[in-house]
Amino acid sequence: MHINDKSNYKTYLPKEDRYEKTLYNRCGKSGILLPAISLGLWHNFGKYDQMANAEAILRTAFDHGITHFDLANNYGPPYGSAEENFGMLFQQNFKSYRNELFIATKAGYDMWPGPYGNHGSRKYLISSIEDSLQRMNLDYVDLFYHHRPDPNTPLEETAIALYDIVRQGKALYVGISRYSSDETTAMASLLKELNVPFIIHQSRYSLFDRAIENDLLSTLTENNLGCIAFSPLAQGMLTDKYIDRIPENSRAAKSKTYLDITAVNEKLSTIKKLNEIAKKRGQKLHQMAISWLLYQKAITSVLVGVSSSNQLIENLKATQNIDFSSEEIQQIDELTTMFI
Numbered sequence: 001m002h003i004n005d006k007s008n009y010k011t012y013l014p015k016e017d018r019y020e021k022t023l024y025n026r027c028g029k030s031g032i033l034l035p036a037i038s039l040g041l042w043h044n045f046g047k048y049d050q051m052a053n054a055e056a057i058l059r060t061a062f063d064h065g066i067t068h069f070d071l072a073n074n075y076g077p078p079y080g081s082a083e084e085n086f087g088m089l090f091q092q093n094f095k096s097y098r099n100e101l102f103i104a105t106k107a108g109y110d111m112w113p114g115p116y117g118n119h120g121s122r123k124y125l126i127s128s129i130e131d132s133l134q135r136m137n138l139d140y141v142d143l144f145y146h147h148r149p150d151p152n153t154p155l156e157e158t159a160i161a162l163y164d165i166v167r168q169g170k171a172l173y174v175g176i177s178r179y180s181s182d183e184t185t186a187m188a189s190l191l192k193e194l195n196v197p198f199i200i201h202q203s204r205y206s207l208f209d210r211a212i213e214n215d216l217l218s219t220l221t222e223n224n225l226g227c228i229a230f231s232p233l234a235q236g237m238l239t240d241k242y243i244d245r246i247p248e249n250s251r252a253a254k255s256k257t258y259l260d261i262t263a264v265n266e267k268l269s270t271i272k273k274l275n276e277i278a279k280k281r282g283q284k285l286h287q288m289a290i291s292w293l294l295y296q297k298a299i300t301s302v303l304v305g306v307s308s309s310n311q312l313i314e315n316l317k318a319t320q321n322i323d324f325s326s327e328e329i330q331q332i333d334e335l336t337t338m339f340i
């Protein structure tokens, strides 16, 4: 029999050497190791994005030992579509590697209409994880986050919802995101009492946003928690892409994103100066920005977003040089301590 299959579809077989060169860091004092660079699916995995590109990014990630994929109920657009697409691509590519993957999702932002589709109530969190598992066609996630603090729901209610989610086997570990230092201390104490495996805080951290250095980082260390840094490239500003122009199809050029041209222009002179420091280190700016985060002791993993496999490969090179001389740190501090 001769089969003339013109689909050009190739079954995915991950690279056998995928774990050989990858750097893993322990998450707080837990049993979990996370790759130094993890992949976030906030952008580029929604309904209107190219699935072949999304699939190539996921395959490239896993081929390079990136075991941790980060989602949320409302990633898309529209809400839920990143989880649906991930679920489909997972079935086609990674189903037999489930035990090698550490998959996270979250709830805490606007998800469905009415009073129960947002914030931190037990009603919202327990309904949302159930929906996320269905969209991704998974039995459980490895990590479930409360996506942001909710000042109007008692912290105890959110904590007990997280406890139940773990006890029901829907998540193995829990985390929180965007909580302040005080809120983190309070949540850590509640979850400790309940014996919930609370292992990580997801925080915005980059050369352009160093606010967590004020007190959150030390709180995380005191509580034996890991820290995963989101938007490490300040959504693409910490690259050389905007130095000469705003490229078509870049995040700043697109409408309905959280990065606009004004924000880029405000930072342009600092971007250029940081780019010169990176060049002297033999790195690209995006690599130096990631290396600098990995140089910080409290950081477990740097959570990048990419619009292509090439960007991911470029970013992974950051792990080859995560040492900084005191002169380099001083030069970087002169340009960025204003963002603490």
Ligand code: NDP
Binding pocket: 039, 040, 041, 042, 043, 070, 071, 147, 177, 178, 202, 203, 229, 230, 231, 232, 233, 234, 235, 236, 237, 239, 240, 241, 249, 250, 251, 252, 286, 303, 304, 305, 306, 307, 310, 311, 312, 314, 315
């Ligand atoms: P980044 O700061 O890494 O920005 C990603 C964007 O930068 C890419 O989409 C791409 O934009 C550009 N970029 C990345 N690498 C390169 C490169 N090598 N060269 C040129 N441009 C590059 O992270 P995100 O803001 O995307 O956040 C990462 C993840 O963090 C999210 O996917 C999500 O999982 C998580 N997150 C969590 C939040 C929370 O509240 N907990 C909030 C925000 C994010 P372009 O389209 O221009 O190519």
